[in-house]
Amino acid sequence: MASSPSVYHQGKHNPFTQRFRKIDAIRTALRTAVAEELAQQTEERRRETHRVNAENKRRSATAAAAALDGKTDSSGIFPGRDSDGYGSEVSISVPCRLGCDGTASRTRSAGSSGGRAVSRPRDRLVELLSTAACVKQASASPDKAFGWRVDSGDGPEGEQEGASGVASTCGGRRDGHDRGPTPPPAAASVSTESQSVLASAGAKGGGAKTGVRFLEDILRLGPKGSRSNDAGGALPNPKRKSHPRRGGCKGEASRTQTHKKPRQGTGAVSGPFSGLSLCVVHLGSVTNNTIKTFKRGVCDGGGHVSMRFTPGDTTHIVADASLAASWEKLDNYFSGWGGVDDLDDAVNGGRVGLKSGMMPEGVPIVSNEWLSECLRRSVVVATDAYRLIPPPHRSAPVAASSAAAARQQQRSSTPDNQSIAAGGGILPAAAAAAAAAAGHIGLASSTRLTAARNEVRGGSTQGTAGQSTVAADLESMAVKGGFGARNPDVGKKRHTFHCQSTTNSRGHAVNSEAADMLEDLAKLCAVRGGDGSVFKERGFKNAAGVLKRLGVQITNIQQLKDLRKHEPQRVRGLGDSVMKELATFYEEGRMYRLDELEADPKLKCLKIFQEVGWVGAVKAQQLYDQGIRSIEDLRTKGLHLLSEQAQICLNRHEDITQRMPRSEAAEIEAVVTRVAQSICPGACGSYRRGKSHCGDVDVLIRPPEGQEDSPVFDDLIKRLVETGFITDKLTLAGSPHKPGKSQSFMGICKLPGKGRLHRRVDIKFYPTSLFAFAVLYFTGSSHFNRSMRSFAKIKGLKLSDKGLCRVNTVNGEEVHRFPSYSCLREEDVFTALGLEWREPKDRDGVQVQAFCSKGEGGATELSGRVVPVTLEQEQQHQALLEQDRLEASDYEDAELQQQE
């Protein structure tokens, strides 16, 4: 965990820094000790296992105590929320309203120290940690019965069925209004059910304020910053809420921009470009060198070039033309969301309110070719021919009216522009608060450096295979700066705009054309379904990863063949099948199999169907067989073929397939969290972002201290339904509450107010004892999860979001499962597995070794026998991790570098 210290150091402003250092020292020492012990003989290992468990328990106690003393959001217990880089992230703790103040610091301290510092110095720790200790009766025993307010009435069974769009009508009247565009409810029977559900829910509405009003109140507190300030509401919170949207500069911009009349005469220099203030987007073929060139030329001409977008100043945004085809990247670039697929998170970035929507409206976005042309002719040429226009699907998914599209765009841009304006380019208050709360915040997303595949493909189809200039450029950029270097100071981040610019590239961008094609191939395999399709998908995807991290640009199939022969290790995952495709790719620029699949109209169809939730490969095929060919068909003649969930998803299809700005995800999370707190002060939430294409929001809720058994979750969901926030329910698992068990809700929600879209939301509740496992699960990419689980399996353990248990198996079948190890922090899970905690990016330095408690290979006792963990297995696991890390690192921040 070498990273923690470095991160801590960054927290210059953090008054706790010193303490962290000490604590870290202790942690380190302990870790070392643990590691050594683990490395011993089998016999001893066994005892060690128990020891670890005990250790974890002690830590837990410590952490819990610390949290209690700090009286804070129990986030203190949050697993590894500390410096754990990419993975940990996660949970930003939600300040408890009882909280006193510096949530951030406290949280952090509790989190990081809680565990490692450990046992003995417990008192001392507590002393260190609880600064503002408002003492709370630290009832060590969590079991405190709490009257269940939930009865079976609106329990799971009842709700099970009901869940159609209709729900919204009763839930929230505001919904009734703008429901217009939404498709009609599905089945009548369903609607009745759901009404009754809602009715019953409403009946016992009990609680505080009711219904929609309540939700409004919640929202009034301010969408994004809310969480962090509620305790120390000192921040200039009451922002302009009712602020109308700012200028309709949009339409005007679209035509007027021919020659920009800069408002501020900063660069008094006169020249052909005077008045131009360009924001260059460092993506695609626009490389550092390109930017330098631009800068030189434009500056000489009296203009200004920056990589930052400055509202009110920037007159043009210049981006690689190929981005017009992948608007999301651009959007992400400005949203600070980095297109992160999975990893996260930028959790922090998101919370910080940098957000999307920053995608400036009213400022023309032009291709780099325009700029080149300008420079060449030394004159500002008309931008008309060079405008990059967002693809239609972005603005209006449905063929909806352009009005709807406009509405949408406003929606997404307005609030954010406001905050920018308000903050004067500085961190908005809310964001600042969030930053403070998060303490270290680190991640920043950065943009994924994806090569301009379109070009490549287009070109190669016509014969040219080369063109890897893009990739080559990217490749040439070296990466520096470790992950741990992330700057905790969010404020700065805002200035850098997440200029993912430096685009990481630790050489990853190599072979991206081929890799992208393989990934497409993978997706198509998945769509097609059939025997082993999942594995084929994985196979292709894996191969793509191998190519990407190869570190060498391949231009010839022979190179790969040689590698296969001489360094098979480096290209493991590239089998005959993939090699065949690659051969044609390098020779002719195409992959026959891909061409074939892409040309198949049926697959296109299946793919469309599968974009609807709860419609997988099998159902899609069935629909196709029924002659259904489009979503329209599905609506008109295929409803009866769909499961209830699928019908709901179909109803909301246009909404939920839209990505949502990160800021909105934060709002949603804030609503859920606030409601949770109102029910149960002290509850904490954290949300992990949603998937990139599906854009859902995950909110993890944990019970407050000492109330492990209270049915927070049931009440929470009920209330969210009452307020109209939740409009549809897809699944409600684990309800009603059972002590010690997790619960989860999957459904669709909609923020109040006009023009909001429905969004997929998952809300999960995990008791404290499982929280770390849950976080681990939600944090990790699926890949990472698989790898870790299979590693556990090798050791005779079973890992899931519900714990880490030793299991006895017979013929692969589980015959007995022991109780779970106790892990309150993610790190504990690693320890229990004998794994070094490592954030995904602490790469190569630590290769294979030291991963598991090596020695004789790390044997483990399983059903009385010793099962060796071979070097092979270990390497395989290592490879998986590396790959995963790779995916993550694509988004790594290079901003540190910018942060100068």
Add this chain to the structure above:
DNA sequence: CGGCGGTACTG
């Protein structure tokens, strides 16, 4: 040729 993560709802 068999294995490829673990869990849980829905029908």
Add this chain to the structure above:
DNA sequence: CAGTACC
């Protein structure tokens, strides 16, 4: 049990 979902 198969299908789907979640990471």
Add this chain to the structure above:
DNA sequence: GCCG
């Protein structure tokens, strides 16, 4: 799909 790939690997052992």
